[in-house]
Amino acid sequence: MRSFVAVEVPDQFGPAIESVRAAVSGAAGKIRWVRTDGAHLTLAFLGEVGADPLPGLVRRLGEAARGQAPFPLGFDGVGVFPHPRRATVLWLGIRDLTGGLVLLQRAVEAGLALEGFPPEGRPFFPHVTLGRWREPLTAARVEALLQTPLPALEGTWTVRALRLMESRLTREGSVYSVVEDLPFGDEATRVVTECEEHGKRGATP
Numbered sequence: 001m002r003s004f005v006a007v008e009v010p011d012q013f014g015p016a017i018e019s020v021r022a023a024v025s026g027a028a029g030k031i032r033w034v035r036t037d038g039a040h041l042t043l044a045f046l047g048e049v050g051a052d053p054l055p056g057l058v059r060r061l062g063e064a065a066r067g068q069a070p071f072p073l074g075f076d077g078v079g080v081f082p083h084p085r086r087a088t089v090l091w092l093g094i095r096d097l098t099g100g101l102v103l104l105q106r107a108v109e110a111g112l113a114l115e116g117f118p119p120e121g122r123p124f125f126p127h128v129t130l131g132r133w134r135e136p137l138t139a140a141r142v143e144a145l146l147q148t149p150l151p152a153l154e155g156t157w158t159v160r161a162l163r164l165m166e167s168r169l170t171r172e173g174s175v176y177s178v179v180e181d182l183p184f185g186d187e188a189t190r191v192v193t194e195c196e197e198h199g200k201r202g203a204t205p
Helices: 011-028 054-066 100-114 139-146 186-202
Strands: 002-008 031-033 040-048 071-083 086-096 127-137 156-159 161-170 173-183
Touching: 002 100, 011 031, 011 071, 011 086, 011 127, 011 139, 040 100, 040 127, 040 161, 054 100, 054 161, 054 173, 071 100, 071 127, 071 139, 086 100, 100 156, 127 139
Parallel strands: none
Antiparallel strands: 002 040, 002 161, 031 127, 071 086, 071 156, 086 127, 161 173
16 A cells, blocks of 8 residues: 555644635646645655555554654645745645654654665655646746735644555545554554554464
8 A cells, every 4th residue: 555654634624724725726827736635744655565564564653652742733834845946746834833743753754764664865844735736837936826925824733643544546636544543642552552463363373
């Protein structure tokens, strides 16, 4: 399965994300919007993962979650990847209000490295992907987009878990599903234990 590790954006913030999309849609041109339901920010992209590494991955992610306290996040402005002169991705920034997100991402990255998944090699930049361009947007269009007034992005939410996710590509775009939900603190111990016990029951003698 095509997998990644993420934390979710609560569904209640879907209208706020859609209001940002509406504000910049004129300047965005022919962009392929990402669905707002299931909005998330990626901590690590794993690529294609088979069944064999899965228990180890869940164990390492559970360890990262177990050592984490809940933390708040909020929204920031919009920007583009990889560069304003050759933009192919439009994103909505995330404000890490207490530094908890950076600590979690580092713990996840360290745990994954022990299972043979090396770090991506680029700085972690928390964001929610809004849309993608098939052809890079011109620098002039990007400048106009980034100068577009945005609606007030008020409100914060508390992150209490991380998730191992699967991404399936369809004609309508990517569809995301939760493979494992790993809550922070003591609750993470129960989830990992249940996963390991399930693996033992399903193992071939």
